[in-house]
Amino acid sequence: MKQEGNVRKSLDWVDDRTGLVSVAEHAMFHKVPRSAKWWYVFGSATLMFFMVQLVTGILLTTIYVPSAAEAYQSLIYIDQRIPMGWMIRALHGWSSNAMCVMMLIHMTQVFLHGTYKFPRELTWVAGVFLCLTTLGLAFTGQIMRWDANAYWGLGIGAAIVDRVPFAGNWLRSVVLGGPDISGATLSRFFALHVFILPGTLIGLIGVHLILVLKGGISEMPKVGQPIERETYREDYEKRVKKTGVPFFPDAARRDMVFCGAALIALIGIASWYGPIGPGPLPDPQSIEVAPRPDTLFLWLFAVLALLPPQTETFLILVGPPVAIALLAALPFLSPTGERAPSRRPLSVIILCIIVTALLVLTWLGIGSPWSPVMKAWTSIPTPVEYVRHRSPLELQGAIQLQYAQCRNCHSIGGEGGKRGPALDDVATRLSWDQLVRQIQQGGGNMPAYGKNLSSAETQALVAFLSTLDGGDLPATIPGAMEMQPGRDESPTVDPTAPLDEADASVASR
Amino acid sequence: MSRMTRITRTIAASALLTVLAGTAPSGCDRLPGKPPPYPPPVVLASTPAGFQATWTDRCSGCHGADGALGAGLPMRNGEYLRAVPEDTMFSIIRDGIPSSRMPGFGGDAIGGLDDEVIRSFVQGMRSAWGDAGAKGVSQGIPWKVDAGDGDPTRGARLFAAKCASCHPSDEPADRAVDPDPDPLVAGSVTDPFYLRLVSDQHLHSNIVFGRADLGMPGATGPFRGPDGRTVEGTLDAGDVADLVAYLGAGRSSLPSGPEVKDGAP
Numbered sequence: 001m002k003q004e005g006n007v008r009k010s011l012d013w014v015d016d017r018t019g020l021v022s023v024a025e026h027a028m029f030h031k032v033p034r035s036a037k038w039w040y041v042f043g044s045a046t047l048m049f050f051m052v053q054l055v056t057g058i059l060l061t062t063i064y065v066p067s068a069a070e071a072y073q074s075l076i077y078i079d080q081r082i083p084m085g086w087m088i089r090a091l092h093g094w095s096s097n098a099m100c101v102m103m104l105i106h107m108t109q110v111f112l113h114g115t116y117k118f119p120r121e122l123t124w125v126a127g128v129f130l131c132l133t134t135l136g137l138a139f140t141g142q143i144m145r146w147d148a149n150a151y152w153g154l155g156i157g158a159a160i161v162d163r164v165p166f167a168g169n170w171l172r173s174v175v176l177g178g179p180d181i182s183g184a185t186l187s188r189f190f191a192l193h194v195f196i197l198p199g200t201l202i203g204l205i206g207v208h209l210i211l212v213l214k215g216g217i218s219e220m221p222k223v224g225q226p227i228e229r230e231t232y233r234e235d236y237e238k239r240v241k242k243t244g245v246p247f248f249p250d251a252a253r254r255d256m257v258f259c260g261a262a263l264i265a266l267i268g269i270a271s272w273y274g275p276i277g278p279g280p281l282p283d284p285q286s287i288e289v290a291p292r293p294d295t296l297f298l299w300l301f302a303v304l305a306l307l308p309p310q311t312e313t314f315l316i317l318v319g320p321p322v323a324i325a326l327l328a329a330l331p332f333l334s335p336t337g338e339r340a341p342s343r344r345p346l347s348v349i350i351l352c353i354i355v356t357a358l359l360v361l362t363w364l365g366i367g368s369p370w371s372p373v374m375k376a377w378t379s380i381p382t383p384v385e386y387v388r389h390r391s392p393l394e395l396q397g398a399i400q401l402q403y404a405q406c407r408n409c410h411s412i413g414g415e416g417g418k419r420g421p422a423l424d425d426v427a428t429r430l431s432w433d434q435l436v437r438q439i440q441q442g443g444g445n446m447p448a449y450g451k452n453l454s455s456a457e458t459q460a461l462v463a464f465l466s467t468l469d470g471g472d473l474p475a476t477i478p479g480a481m482e483m484q485p486g487r488d489e490s491p492t493v494d495p496t497a498p499l500d501e502a503d504a505s506v507a508s509r
Numbered sequence: 510m511s512r513m514t515r516i517t518r519t520i521a522a523s524a525l526l527t528v529l530a531g532t533a534p535s536g537c538d539r540l541p542g543k544p545p546p547y548p549p550p551v552v553l554a555s556t557p558a559g560f561q562a563t564w565t566d567r568c569s570g571c572h573g574a575d576g577a578l579g580a581g582l583p584m585r586n587g588e589y590l591r592a593v594p595e596d597t598m599f600s601i602i603r604d605g606i607p608s609s610r611m612p613g614f615g616g617d618a619i620g621g622l623d624d625e626v627i628r629s630f631v632q633g634m635r636s637a638w639g640d641a642g643a644k645g646v647s648q649g650i651p652w653k654v655d656a657g658d659g660d661p662t663r664g665a666r667l668f669a670a671k672c673a674s675c676h677p678s679d680e681p682a683d684r685a686v687d688p689d690p691d692p693l694v695a696g697s698v699t700d701p702f703y704l705r706l707v708s709d710q711h712l713h714s715n716i717v718f719g720r721a722d723l724g725m726p727g728a729t730g731p732f733r734g735p736d737g738r739t740v741e742g743t744l745d746a747g748d749v750a751d752l753v754a755y756l757g758a759g760r761s762s763l764p765s766g767p768e769v770k771d772g773a774p
Contacts, residue, residue: 004514028516079544086544249519256523274542378567378612381574388578388723391696392676393703396610398580400706402570403610456705 026213031244032251033219039113040217040251041258042106047205048259049099052266053137056092057194064144066190068183071146075278086275093276094269096138098262100296103134111330111351114339115218117227121331123211126204128328133201135296140193142294146186147278149292154181156293156304163313216240217247221339229336298365299358306364376407376416383413390467397464400457404449412468420446425470435462553633554626560633563626567614576638577722581611582714586642589718590635592652598631599624609708646727647717650746654713654753664755667748671732671740672698675725693724693733704760712753716744 015021063082065074078085107127110116116124143150154176161171177184216236245251276294293301307315341348382398390398401407409419416422430438439458442448453461554563564576573579577586584590590598603624605613615622622630668676676698697703698712719727726732728744744752 007517076547080547086542087540090542249515256519260523260526271540271542274540274544375566376570378570379565381569382571382580384574384578387573387580390580391700391703392698393696393700393706395580396703396706399571399610402580403612407570454705456702459702460706 028248028252029246030213030216031240032217032247033240034243034245035220037220038254038258039109039220041255042102042109043212044255045259045262046099046102046106048262049095049102049266050201050205052091052095052263053099054198056088056095057198059088060092061194066144066186068146068186071144071186072278075145079275087270089275090270090273091266093141094273095266096141097294097296098266100134100138102262103131107131108351108355111347112341113218113221114227114341114344114347116331117337117339118229118232118331118335120211120215120218121335123208123215124331125328126208126211128324130201130204130208132324133197133204137193137197137201138294138296140189140197142277142297143186143189144193145278149277149279149294151181153293153297154185156300160316163317217251218339221341223338223340223342225340226338227336293365295362295366299361302361302365377402377405380407380415383415386412386464386468390464393460394464394467397460397462400453400461401464404453404457404461409446423465424468427466427469430465432462432466435465553629555629555632555636557633557637560630560637563622563630564634567622571610573722576641582711583720583722584634585638586718586721587639588642588644588647589652589714590639592647592718594652595631597653598634599627602627602630606708606710609711610706642721646719646721646729648728648743648745650717650728650744650749652714652717654710655750656709657754659747659750659752659754661751661755661758664751664753667744667752668699668755670734671730671742671744672752674733674735674737695723695725698756699759701759701762704756709753709757712756713749716749716752 011021060078063074063078063085065071075089078089080086082088110124110127139153143153157175158172158181161175162168164171173179175185175188176182177188219236219239292298304312304316338344382402386398387395401412406423407416409417411418411422412424414422426435436458438446439453439461440448440450449458553559565574568584569575569579571579571581572584573581575585577583593601601611603613603615603622605611613621615624615627675694676696677694678697678699715725717728719725721727728749730741730743732740732742734740
């Protein structure tokens with residue numbers, strides 16, 4: 001044990017000069033309630049993922065070039081040329097998602113257990129700011145990719161500040177570094193993403209941790225043990241002194257096991273799924289640029305898509321500040337009383353509503369407007385069944401359907417984009433005039449083609465679409481028609497019959 | 510075991526684990542998450558695989574999955590491919606056909622192909638499909654259309670005698686009414702809307718080389734008379750020019766009001 005004596009001695013020497021060692025020792029060995037079990041690991045996991053972000057982030061900044069011309073290329077360079085560079089990008093991307101998820105779970109747990117109540121109000125407030133900063137990092141992070149999806153974030157940001165009364169224009173140029181998205185925009189967000197937000201985050205983490213130590217780790221809530229300002233501190237101290245265990249190694253063991261497992265899972269996911277993005281380059285010339293945010297912000301994407309336009313401005317400008325204020329004010333709204341979820345039905349209901357809403361919105365965001373299939377127009381042939389027995393005008397319509405890139409959003413024969421409805425039996429749904437109107441005026445998520453198509457082109461297109469009555473393709477193509485309403489009324493064609501016979505049976509309808 | 514030893518050991522163990530976990534993947538660079546090479550490796554478009562891939566990627570949408578049975582003119586036709594001069598084919602693919610729906614794939618187009626790639630693609634197309642299709646369909650008529658030296662009146666007569674029963678000018682045979690339609694009766698080629706969408710070259714190529722995939726005869730025929738009976742006999746270059754002149758004249762046969770103003774050829 002001679003060695004140990006030496007370690008102790010040097011530690012004492014440092015402590016004598018700085019006092020840091022005793023602080024660290026206090027942090028490590030302070031007593032925590034015995035009931036602090038697996039529920040309490042999520043905060044540490046969030047911190048662990050932040051460490052991963054720091055390390056991988058610093059590595060990435062050594063190569064990433066924050067200029068509009070080179071950002072995208074530098075990501076490709078990292079992916080392709082730097083040994084394991086792709087792995088660093090994958091870790092950074094997935095760990096960012098994991099950090100946000102852990103953070104949200106941690107917040108949910110704190111909310112559910114009423115831990116934010118007296119005397120830990122400020123811990124919660126610091127946590128709310130941590131949450132905002134973390135989301136800010138995730139948001140600015142996807143802009144770093146500078147691909148088409150990065151424009152989503154910027155577009156949203158610009159649209160939001162644009163709506164601010166009076167100062168809108170000025171704010172827009174502050175955010176974007178000019179009237180439009182440009183190289184200056186990227187530099188600005190780069191500064192946010194690598195200096196300002198991480199700096200803030202580190203500071204806030206420090207505050208948050210000091211407050212945690214100061215207030216002590218809370219016990220599991222117990223029914224019939226409400227918090228009262230006068231007695232809580234004393235009771236807590238007494239209980240912890242009597243039954244508590246030192247944080248290290250008793251409680252920390254669980255944290256370490258969980259963090260280790262999470263880290264291994266992270267590495268597994270990163271090596272399996274690889275880096276996130278970069279997606280396609282932004283392409284101002286194609287009409288169907290449909291940027292999508294990362295999964296984390298899909299709910300916001302859905303909200304913005306679903307909001308009725310008249311209410312948008314109001315809700316965008318008023319909604320977030322109010323929500324944030326409410327969140328931060330929570331401990332002051334209900335500082336004392338029962339902590340057990342079973343005694344706080346209102347809180348549980350609110351939590352359920354929020355979680356359900358977020359999940360449903362995310363699901364809508366994932367599912368509803370599928371991204372267009374960019375190359376469909378040159379690479380997915382018109383199904384042969386739709387080429388046979390068509391008049392020359394209808395054939396030109398089929399070409400027009402390719403050329404106008406309709407199939408990037410619409411499938412026929414089961415192939416093509418899924419943004420709009422499949423067109424295989426569109427003639428059973430829409431009349432000639434309705435087809436003309438749909439094409440010229442668009443609607444829903446469909447662009448209006450009015451001025452871009454000549455009358456002959458429209459005529460050909462509608463002539464071709466009018467032949468798509470769902471009859472030519474036997475229902476062997478997965479998903480092409482089974483899901484279409486009204487499909488059952490059309491005659492079933494024996495898919496195994498030779499083509500000519502099948503055609504004849506359709507024709508004899 | 511004292512507290513210090515325990516701490517030191519735990520820390521050492523976790524450090525070791527982390528290092529292991531962190532370095533293990535770098536051992537193998539074949540993990541599934543590794544992004545595919547970018548830009549994708551160049552496959553010479555003159556090789557069968559490279560040609561096929563480029564065709565599928567860029568042409569199959571309009572000219573058919575395997576060079577036939579698409580909405581546009583089939584390219585799987587050796588005689589046709591030999592008839593189109595190599596430089597013309599190159600410039601059609603690079604620059605497209607102006608004011609038509611044939612896009613350009615080279616030059617400044619988004620994701621455009623290099624001239625070199627296009628040249629080798631043309632090579633690849635010839636070696637893949639140079640032998641496909643029947644021979645002698647075109648009667649040796651050159652591919653290129655001669656603008657403006659056909660006789661529309663004679664063309665009209667030829668059309669009535671040889672084409673009209675396959676291409677009736679009224680509505681295409683309604684499949685719902687006719688229980689057993691003749692698959693060769695194709696529908697109108699005199700419809701002004703149709704004609705505005707296609708160039709003279711397109712008409713010329715179709716008449717000379719036919720569309721074997723859909724049953725359209727080439728210059729060798731056989732054709733169909735007004736009575737529906739087969740008409741033997743071939744077309745020569747002059748006949749085709751007259752037919753194109755006749756069809757081309759049909760483009761303006763509609764009163765042009767504000768709604769029919771357009772940029773179609």
